[in-house]
Amino acid sequence: MKSRKIYNRILVLRKERNITRQKLAEEIGVNFQTIGYLEREEYNPSLDLAIKLSEYFGLPVEFIFSTEPQKPMSQELYQNRQ
Amino acid sequence: MNKQISKTSRRFWVIINYLSMFLILGFFYNGKSCGWSHTFTFAIIITAGIFILSFIYVYGITHLWKLVHTSSKKLDERQVQVVHRALQISYSIFVIMVLLIIYSYALVEKGPIDVVLAACLLYLAHTLPAAFIAWTEKEV
Numbered sequence: 001m002k003s004r005k006i007y008n009r010i011l012v013l014r015k016e017r018n019i020t021r022q023k024l025a026e027e028i029g030v031n032f033q034t035i036g037y038l039e040r041e042e043y044n045p046s047l048d049l050a051i052k053l054s055e056y057f058g059l060p061v062e063f064i065f066s067t068e069p070q071k072p073m074s075q076e077l078y079q080n081r082q
Numbered sequence: 083m084n085k086q087i088s089k090t091s092r093r094f095w096v097i098i099n100y101l102s103m104f105l106i107l108g109f110f111y112n113g114k115s116c117g118w119s120h121t122f123t124f125a126i127i128i129t130a131g132i133f134i135l136s137f138i139y140v141y142g143i144t145h146l147w148k149l150v151h152t153s154s155k156k157l158d159e160r161q162v163q164v165v166h167r168a169l170q171i172s173y174s175i176f177v178i179m180v181l182l183i184i185y186s187y188a189l190v191e192k193g194p195i196d197v198v199l200a201a202c203l204l205y206l207a208h209t210l211p212a213a214f215i216a217w218t219e220k221e222v
Binding site: 034 | 158159160
């Protein structure tokens with residue numbers, strides 16, 4: 001079965017918090033290369049890993065992950081203000 | 083952290099590694115049939131050196147050997163997927179190779195396989211999954 005591509009905001013969230021891939025990987029218990037694969041959207045995480053990431057960033061899973069390309073966070077913030 | 087080696091470089095060294103293994107096998111059988119000479123011994127030593135160096139470079143430095151031989155409990159979910167896929171493909175390739183050798187031996191009515199060929203098959207069984215990962219993965 002071919003799974004759908006899952007888009008995410010991990011790279012933006014990690015950069016925003018100024019943490020390294022290595023640090024994030026240690027915090028959620030995966031290899032640092034897995035973070036790279038996730039950021040490049042080349043790997044779809046399991047539900048467990050998705051929840052771990054949402055808990056780490058303190059954001060809902062549906063905000064971090066999506067089955068459709070996500071808008072830039074600045075654009076969403078601007079739209080919410082209006 | 084393991085050293086990052088580009089995919090092209092990894093592929094090149096995987097080819098060199100298997101090529102040197104087949105050359106050792108070729109030199110050994112040639113030496114056995116034509117009679118041992120200093121040339122064959124020297125060729126085997128040189129090829130064995132290349133074989134060992136390429137093994138260290140492609141499987142040792144990248145930690146691919148370790149990745150494939152580590153318990154899945156110590157790997158993360160992506161690594162488990164990568165290793166399982168590599169093992170699945172390698173198993174198919176290895177089985178086909180072994181069956182071809184067995185059938186060709188049966189066809190030419192040759193005796194049981196010798197120790198050098200058995201060692202090569204053992205080496206292939208252990209390195210094929212790592213070679214598959216080295217060949218296909220973006221980062222290792």
